[in-house]
Amino acid sequence: MKQENNIKNDLLNLFSEDKEFLPFRLFNESIKNIIKEKEIPTSKTEQWKNTSLDAIFKHKFELGKKINVPNQFVDTFSFYGSEADRLVFVNGFFIEEKSQISQNKDEIYIGSLRNALQTHKEIIAENYCKTGLCKHNFFTAINSEYSQNGAFIYIPDNVVLENPIHIVNFIHGDNKKVFSQTRNLIVAGKNSNAKIISSYHSLSEDFTLNNVATEIITKEHSNLQFYIFEGEGNSANLINNTFVNQHEGSTFISNTSTMCGNLVRNEIHIDYKGEHCETDLQGIYLPDKEQHFDNFINIKHSKPNCKSNQIYKGIIDNKAKAVFTGKVYVARDAQKTDAVQSNKNLLLTDSAKVFSRPQLEIYADDVSCAHGSTTGQLDQEAIFYMKTRGISERKAKTLLMSAFIGDVLDKIEISAYKDYVKYLLNRRLKGQKVEGLCSLQICPSC
Amino acid sequence: MLQIIDLKAEINGKEILKGINLEIKPGEVHAIMGPNGSGKSTLASVLAGRDIFNVTGGKVIFKGKNLLDLSPEERSREGIFLAFQYPVEIPGVSITNFMRAALDEHRIHKGLKPMPAMEFLKYMKEKKALVEMEAKLEGRAVNEGFSGGEKKKNEVFQMAMLEPDLAILDETDSGLDIDALRVVANGVNKLRTKDNASIVITHYQRLLDFIVPDFVHVLYNGKIVKSGGKELALELEETGYDEIKIKADRS
Numbered sequence: 001m002k003q004e005n006n007i008k009n010d011l012l013n014l015f016s017e018d019k020e021f022l023p024f025r026l027f028n029e030s031i032k033n034i035i036k037e038k039e040i041p042t043s044k045t046e047q048w049k050n051t052s053l054d055a056i057f058k059h060k061f062e063l064g065k066k067i068n069v070p071n072q073f074v075d076t077f078s079f080y081g082s083e084a085d086r087l088v089f090v091n092g093f094f095i096e097e098k099s100q101i102s103q104n105k106d107e108i109y110i111g112s113l114r115n116a117l118q119t120h121k122e123i124i125a126e127n128y129c130k131t132g133l134c135k136h137n138f139f140t141a142i143n144s145e146y147s148q149n150g151a152f153i154y155i156p157d158n159v160v161l162e163n164p165i166h167i168v169n170f171i172h173g174d175n176k177k178v179f180s181q182t183r184n185l186i187v188a189g190k191n192s193n194a195k196i197i198s199s200y201h202s203l204s205e206d207f208t209l210n211n212v213a214t215e216i217i218t219k220e221h222s223n224l225q226f227y228i229f230e231g232e233g234n235s236a237n238l239i240n241n242t243f244v245n246q247h248e249g250s251t252f253i254s255n256t257s258t259m260c261g262n263l264v265r266n267e268i269h270i271d272y273k274g275e276h277c278e279t280d281l282q283g284i285y286l287p288d289k290e291q292h293f294d295n296f297i298n299i300k301h302s303k304p305n306c307k308s309n310q311i312y313k314g315i316i317d318n319k320a321k322a323v324f325t326g327k328v329y330v331a332r333d334a335q336k337t338d339a340v341q342s343n344k345n346l347l348l349t350d351s352a353k354v355f356s357r358p359q360l361e362i363y364a365d366d367v368s369c370a371h372g373s374t375t376g377q378l379d380q381e382a383i384f385y386m387k388t389r390g391i392s393e394r395k396a397k398t399l400l401m402s403a404f405i406g407d408v409l410d411k412i413e414i415s416a417y418k419d420y421v422k423y424l425l426n427r428r429l430k431g432q433k434v435e436g437l438c439s440l441q442i443c444p445s446c
Numbered sequence: 447m448l449q450i451i452d453l454k455a456e457i458n459g460k461e462i463l464k465g466i467n468l469e470i471k472p473g474e475v476h477a478i479m480g481p482n483g484s485g486k487s488t489l490a491s492v493l494a495g496r497d498i499f500n501v502t503g504g505k506v507i508f509k510g511k512n513l514l515d516l517s518p519e520e521r522s523r524e525g526i527f528l529a530f531q532y533p534v535e536i537p538g539v540s541i542t543n544f545m546r547a548a549l550d551e552h553r554i555h556k557g558l559k560p561m562p563a564m565e566f567l568k569y570m571k572e573k574k575a576l577v578e579m580e581a582k583l584e585g586r587a588v589n590e591g592f593s594g595g596e597k598k599k600n601e602v603f604q605m606a607m608l609e610p611d612l613a614i615l616d617e618t619d620s621g622l623d624i625d626a627l628r629v630v631a632n633g634v635n636k637l638r639t640k641d642n643a644s645i646v647i648t649h650y651q652r653l654l655d656f657i658v659p660d661f662v663h664v665l666y667n668g669k670i671v672k673s674g675g676k677e678l679a680l681e682l683e684e685t686g687y688d689e690i691k692i693k694a695d696r697s
Contacts, residue, residue: 379534379536381534382534382535382536384496384518384534385530385533385534385536386536386544386547386548387495387517387518387519387522388494388495388518388521388522388527388528388530389522389544389548389604389608390519390522390523390548390552390555390608391519391544391547391548391551392519392551393519395547395551399536399539399543399544399547400536400538400539402538403536403538403587404538406538407538
């Protein structure tokens with residue numbers, strides 16, 4: 001216990017100096033009490049029992065600094081040419097000069113939270129800390145109190161955004177072990193429609209910990225697609241919490257691709273504030289080496305007539321480990337709930353591991369809930385069949401793996417982004433080196 | 447084209463093939479018949495390179511090369527094709543992508559460039575017509591949810607695409623009604639040339655009404671116990687395998 005307290009104190013000491021964090025305490029009773037109360041999860045914490053943070057907190061961190069990012073790396077992740085709006089963050093700091101915002105007209109806001117506090121204070125105050133994120137756990141609490149900056153996206157009522165918005169998040173250790181926090185807030189107004197990509201990349205090989213928290217509010221009959229791409233370095237750790245409140249008749253779709261990182265923990269929490277909502281959560285994860293990727297989903301059907309769907313697929317190689325927890329809670333009066341969950345895993349070696357945990361808690365009686373979880377290996381019969389047609393073993397395996405994961409990627413509705421993820425995936429599956437994935441080496445001349 | 451010399455093979459220590467001898471020349475069709483468990487499918491599997499079987503003796507020479515030294519994919523690229531008794535379902539891999547990958551490997555092996563996309567689609571269309579395969583099948587995943595007849599048609603379609611020197615048809619008639627059998631057999635017959643050869647493995651004489659063999663061999667207990675012309679198949683249809691079994695067991 002003492003040791004755990006030390007770790008917590010070490011982390012909290014990072015914030016003790018009078019640094020300029022987002023002044024969110026203006027809107028909220030202080031979260032400091034929550035921080036005091038919450039502990040860093042251990043293997044005894046039920047929802048973390050298969051994901052240990054011990055190895056991460058053996059390291060001592062310092063806070064990430066504002067570092068500029070060379071143009072070439074920003075360009076690497078311009079998935080769809082020049083039309084898309086782009087917000088660039090490094091270690092949670094907003095890099096305004098590398099960002100590109102063209103859709104900011106009418107009342108639309110695409111920018112940093114810190115800047116938005118000057119112009120959109122009321123909307124931020126109305127929505128910040130309203131999803132349950134702030135008090136969820138130690139990480140979301142410290143993120144709520146001590147974040148550097150993050151994205152604020154506000155789509156007013158009835159606005160349909162043609163082009164996607166891309167939030168590019170870099171982490172850069174600069175030869176140090178760095179801890180960084182980013183806080184995002186997305187508000188989709190009534191009847192609005194938008195697509196947002198949030199991607200994570202490393203600019204160095206340093207040991208890093210990135211604690212990200214995102215709150216999303218989808219107002220009545222809005223439609224929001226939220227894509228998460230995770231390709232941080234082999235020594236980079238990412239804790240990524242997303243809390244969504246859906247209002248009546250709104251649709252929220254997320255698609256998470258976890259391609260690289262040392263330890264990645266994604267949490268997506270959905271809560272319904274109105275009826276007739278639809279949620280589709282999709283994900284792929286491809287841990288390799290000794291990587292550890294954990295997806296935790298929590299869908300709270302607190303209102304009737306909502307429909308949720310989860311489909312997560314993973315390919316686990318070498319000594320890697322994957323964890324999937326899909327929690328569905330159906331409240332007593334949430335009748336006509338329709339909840340489907342599917343988790344499929346492919347283990348490529350004997351030492352690869354997966355923990356798949358569906359958790360259904362149903363208190364209503366007129367509901368339709370289904371879940372399925374499978375874990376298997378590549379079909380040797382299919383590989384032999386392909387070989388007898390002249391296809392090499394490697395190619396046969398690649399075909400099977402892309403087929404396994406392909407239907408999840410086909411759901412991506414931004415075609416340039418879909419092509420990019422498929423391209424990376426194919427190179428990964430063929431065992432080829434992928435430019436821009438895992439780490440971007442800073443070249444001396446740039 | 448193919449010489450099998452005293453071929454012996456086992457699985458889990460149990461000897462299945464006990465010394466097979468067979469020679470096949472270009473243009474010939476050889477039928478291999480025999481009762482259940484005689485080793486017919488094992489012979490097909492060993493020729494295709496399935497590694498669960500352990501070759502314990504003998505030689506197989508294919509176009510001057512030692513076939514047993516080659517991997518299954520190399521055998522295919524050299525011109526061997528096995529039409530499976532139970533074609534495997536490959537969810538998520540479309541027939542187009544599957545054939546594209548296979549044909550590319552064959553062409554690279556021959557020192558050719560992969561076929562341009564338009565040309566490939568045209569080529570595929572021609573071959574589909576040959577086996578009367580419905581257009582709707584090409585977008586679907588390989589064998590997934592196919593009927594028995596569709597699966598066998600798909601095997602012959604793949605054979606048409608890859609144009610093998612030696613095709614081995616393993617119980618291609620099993621699970622087919624008479625109409626599907628006719629379509630599949632027609633496809634095989636259309637692919638026959640004076641330069642290629644086939645081995646037709648079957649339990650019943652029925653298939654041989656459609657694919658007429660030059661030679662018929664009876665496999666029993668891991669050995670070829672009788673060989674003859676196409677009339678041998680008719681003879682067997684009448685007498686059954688019992689007489690041959692008794693004779694073989696006695697010797």
